[in-house]
Amino acid sequence: MTPVPYRVAARRRETADTVTLDLAPAASPLRPLRAGQYAMLYAFGVGEVPVPVSGIAGDLLSHTVRAVGKVSEALCRADPGEWVGVRGPYGTAWQAPNAGGDVLVVSGGIGLAPLRPLIDDIVTRASDYGTVSVLTGYREPGEQLFVPDLAVWRSRAEALLSLPER
Structure with missing residues (x-):
């Protein structure tokens, strides 16, 4: 190819x-x-x-x-x-979860990158779900990815927690 x-x-x-x-x-x-x-x-x-x-x-x-x-x-x-x-x-595409249930997305560091399109889809339709939670972790605050997106997700999701990794 x-x-x-x-x-x-x-x-x-x-x-x-x-x-x-x-x-x-x-x-x-x-x-x-x-x-x-x-x-x-x-x-x-x-x-x-x-x-x-x-x-x-x-x-x-x-x-x-x-x-x-x-x-x-x-x-x-x-x-x-x-x-x-x-x-x-x-690779195989991920499907958004079925409507009605709670959603928990957990990632660490650069692992948030492939989840970003899925999270965008889920938080755009947050009213279709129960509780939507996105948990991200980083070694240091300066390694946080997609900072503008985190603010949008936080406004649409029930909970968003961003933690430094230990």
């Missing part, structure tokens, strides 16, 4: 070593990615790595990348307007 070219539409720094890239297709987009799935992101001339989708808005894909190796470091340096290759989708 040849990577499809996507342009970096935006890059947001989440933490000192983590960014979220919003990627727009150059031509025909990939089949739609869904919560829980991932794509192979290709930094041209460097290599590729699997990265879960952390946001979906039409053809625009968001991927949150932590710089831990040559490829992820190159992706984290990608500026708006630059090109990234994308292959996928891979």
